Amino acid sequence: MTTLPAATPDRTRAARVLDAADLRTEHWRDLYRDLHAHPELSGREHRTAGVLAAELRAAGLEVTEGVGGTGVVGVLRNGDGPVVMLRADMDGLPVLEDSGKPYQSRHTDTDPAGDTVPTMHACGHDMHVTALAAAVDTLAGARDAWRGTLLVVGQPAEETATGANAMLDDGLFTRFPKPDVALGQHVGPLPAGVANHSRELLMAAACTLDVTIHGRGGHGSMPHVTVDPVLTAAYAVTRLQAIVSRETPSGDPVVVTVGTFHAGTKSNIIPDTATFTVNLRARSDASMARAVAAVHRVVEAESAAAGCPQPPTIGVRENPPATVNTPALVDRVMAAQEAVMPAGAIRVAEPLMGSEDFSEFGLPKGRYAGDPVPYAFWFWGGMDPDLFPADYTTGFSASVPGNHTAQFAPLDEPTIAAGRRLLVAAALEFLA
Ligand SMILES: [Zn+2]
């Protein structure tokens, strides 16, 4: 168990810092709209990284670009004290935006297959970068109010769950100060001005498996001399849902989604192979391991049942662990944020089945040795409160378009201002 930096006796400090700051509201709104109009795909965040690096340099940080690909690291040393890490992810998604915003994206980028695709900040990472840069600007302008070191991380490739590990592999915690506390936030379909916390589990573990069924192709008129991989894969896809309905305890949910399925070129040709991808979500490493083993068992057994000439190929593409906050740290973050936000804005909510590779920065296991880094990650709202139904309580509401939809459209304000206040208050809670 790692120890947290000592409790700050005075939680009015963040309010004083925010009240005294030159908030430059128009600057951050313009920055957000510029980022929103120029989304880049995972690992290709060159322009976005450049914008963030310029803002961090302007605030007086030592900035290193190109960490783990397009990652940005800013360090602000301000005397003896704890090292507090603040992280934003930077990538957009291959989505054609339909938000109707005057600054909506008409940008394109090149996807991993080499195709030109429309891009959109459909997960709000542009908001994360903006709120982070604004919070750092405020903290850097109030250096006489705190001591310690800020480690500011602009992470690439969150949507492929590879960017956090790429930055760690490139020496994030060895070339730069290793944090005592890591903090991050995600914008979501919650009313603007609120934040949702979870004292322990916030988000699920995820795993993407690439599956290839190896059949034996032939003429569509003579299936008896072939082994049809399409039929075999279809049986496997259907049976995979029984992992949820027949193998998973109701109190420990698992999600199984087959998001892609590709086979064949023509109706009268039985192809040699069929490929599909399975996306799994689980709330613990143990239930994820059980689900992964079940996918192997089902796909291998269906291939054997069909008489496939060779076993299926099953590869793991990405598998970020669950996001499990440190409870004592969450309590302090919530108390600090309550001191700078309106009454009722800071709430406790149910965990989500979404996932985040922010959890990799906690280093609890896997390929990174060393003491774990306690972390807190929370969601904050970006949506017009009038869009929520009368019986709305705390969760993500289906009444507003959510992350990863073409209509996802956070308000620029008050979302940027709230994101800045939440981060500044949380950071000052742990800085001396
Ligand atoms: Zn996302």
Ligand SMILES: [Zn+2]
């Ligand atoms: Zn996201």
